[in-house]
Structures are given as structure tokens and as C-alpha cells.
Amino acid sequence: MSIDECQLVDLPRIQDPRGNLTYIEQNRHIPFEIKRVYYLYDVPGGSERGGHAHKELKQLLIAMSGSFDVELDDGSSRKKFHMNRSYSGLLIPQMIWRRIDNFSSGSVCMVLASEIYSESDYFRNYDDFLAAVRNKRNDEAQF
Template sequence: MFKEPRISECRIIYLPKIEDNRGNLTFIEQTEHVPFEIKRVYYLYDVPGGESRGGHAHKGLEQFIIAANGSFDVILDDGQNKERFHLNRSYYGLYIPKMVWRELDNFSSGSVCLVLASESFNEDDYIRSYSNFKEAALEDLEAK
């Protein structure tokens, strides 16, 4: 039986954009605009040129990543397939389900990466070794 690769679940989701001459407004409501209940919000900023972030996967956590300012790339890998997304608008974000390896790079000057997460921080949810991730991803795919 064919199993759909997990990377196919990753997608850009557009958020409401209210345009106004005084400045635009975008808002996010949990389960309305992102497919999970938001339990944690954090952001990355002042990333030096040439540096990357991420380099891990999550066993159960889902994320929604937004370029709140500037731009950056998100490289996703489900153990079999890779895809690069360029985020550069604050009115859309990238949904990442569990068990997808993520790396962020190519940060523009002044960029801010806003992350909405489905769970509070839990170090045990992280997979920080790519070889361990590949093994776990294969097991996860077979269990689907």
C-alpha cells in the first residue's frame, strides 16, 4: 500500500490581511487559521548573516512559521523528500507537521521568524541527530 510522504502535509497557509492606508493588519486565531491549538509562541531575530537555525525534528509537535519581518528559507525533509520554502510575507506562514526535519537559512538583515507551536517546550520531543531522525521517520511512515 502506498504511503503518502509526510512532506506532502507541509503547506503555505494564507492569513487574513486587512489593508489600510495607515498600515496593514493580519491576525491569527488558533484552529481557525492554523490546524492546531497554539500552546507556545517564540521568535528568532538578529540571526547573523550566513547562520542557520533549526537542524532538528519533533516527535509530536506541529509548527506554523511566519516571516514577520524580512525573509528566510525553510528547508524541510521527511527522510525521503526535501523541499525549500522561501518565506517573505507576514500574511502567510508555513505549516509543519510532526516528524519533519527543518532547517532555516538565508536570513535577510532584520528578519524576524515567528513560530507558533502546538506544545510547550519539551526537550524529549526533539530529534537532534539526522541519522536518528531518518530511522524514526521510516518507522513513522510505516506506522501510518
Template sequence: MPLNDCRIIELPKITDPRGNLTFVEGGNHIPFDIKRVYYLYDVPGGSDRGSHAHRNLHQFIIAMSGSFDIVLDDGERQRRFHLNRSYYGLYICPMMWRTLDNFSSGGVCMVLASAVYDPADYIRDHDEFMHLVHAKKGGDLNHPLETPHR
């Protein structure tokens, strides 16, 4: 999937003097059903997270508090997104290398995922990721994206 398929999605925001409310419905606001939710917090200044891709997993990432950047790489282009509002999130499609960095103090990153944790879905080596991306574009059937390459 190309980098253009990844995008910022604005979520509903119900404004109330007592406090605002935002919600996410899988299959409605985001293009997948939610099977797992996790969050990152207390990330030390100067650290980054991610630095991997997923073979089949779809994700939606929200800055619940503070801010951070997400750099996406589809094997040909890179694009940096800055998240700093809890009513916006970034949809990330499969086969997209991602790195999260530039966390503000108190930054909280919530991730909604299309599947439960599966270590076989991760690609943790950038060279392997690049090989798989170029194999898929070239039609190399010896390296299908659905099969872990070790």
C-alpha cells in the first residue's frame, strides 16, 4: 500500500463546558475493527519507539496527551506526521515502516490495532522490509508478504 493511503483522520468531538468527549468506532471512523488497544507513556526525552513494520496489521495512532512525531516509510518515500490533539489520529496501513520520535514531556501515545499481538507479523529489520517491498512490486512470489521471512 502506498504512503498516500496513510492519513490523518479527524474524530468526532463533542464540546461541553464540563469537558469534551471524543470517540472512535472501528469500521466507522477508522477502516478496520479494533482487536487490540495499547499505549506508550513515560518515553524518555530523545528516545524513539517503533522502528518496525507490520505485514498485515492496520493501526490508528492518537496522541492522548502531549505530542510526538511519526515518520512513515513505504520503501520509496518518507513522510513525517506531528500528532498533538486527542481528536486526530493517524491511520497506518500494513507494510509501512514507522518510527515514533520527538515525544513531549508527558506524551501518551494510544494505538488501536486490527489484530491481537502476533510476533510473526512484525518486520524488525529495515533491510528485510526493503527486500519485501521490492519483491512485492516486482511480483516475486518466492517472498509473499503474508509469510514471515527469517
């Protein structure tokens, strides 16, 4: 996977004086079936989350409240996104290292995931991730 495949997705937004509404439909607004939803909140100032990659899982991250930064790394390039809109999601395919930091007070990061939790899907060590990326690129170069 390439960092270029990570992208911001504009979600439908229905504006109303009584309050706005945004909705998400699997395989329509995001290119996968939603199998798990979780959210990060009450993150202490100066803390970071993430620090891992997934072998198969795809995600959409949304700043439901407040803001935070997401740094993405595909093993050769890095890109940073500032998330602060509840109607915009960051699509992250598999095999992308992510780190989330700079959480504002009261921020909430909601994650829609393509797979249920499985520890075996994680790369938690950056060097192991880099080795897997190199191996995958070598395999693809042979074909």
C-alpha cells in the first residue's frame, strides 16, 4: 500500500438550524464493510495513540469532537493530516503505520474498522513493519 491511497473522505452533511447530521454507509461512503467501531477519548495532553500498522484491517478515522493529528507512513513516505471536522474522515488502508497525537482538550476520535479485533493483524514494532513492507515490495517486483 502507498501513502497516496490514504485520503480524506467528505461525508454527507445535512445542515439544519436545529443541528447538523452526518451519516456513513458501508460500501457507499467507505470502501469496506464496517465490522468494528471504537473511539478514543480523554487522551491526556502530550500523549499519543496508534504507533502500529495493520496487515489486513482498513480504517476510517473521524474527529467527532475537537482535533488531533494523524501521521501516516508507508515505509518510504510520510504524510500528516490535521483532523478537526466531524463530516470528514481519513481513510487508511492496510500496511500503513499510523501515529495519532496533538489531541485537543475534549477530543474524540472515532474509528470505523473493516475487521474485528485480532492481535495477529498488528505490527507493533516499526522495524518489523519495515521488513514486511520491503518483503512485499520485493515480491511484487518479481512479477
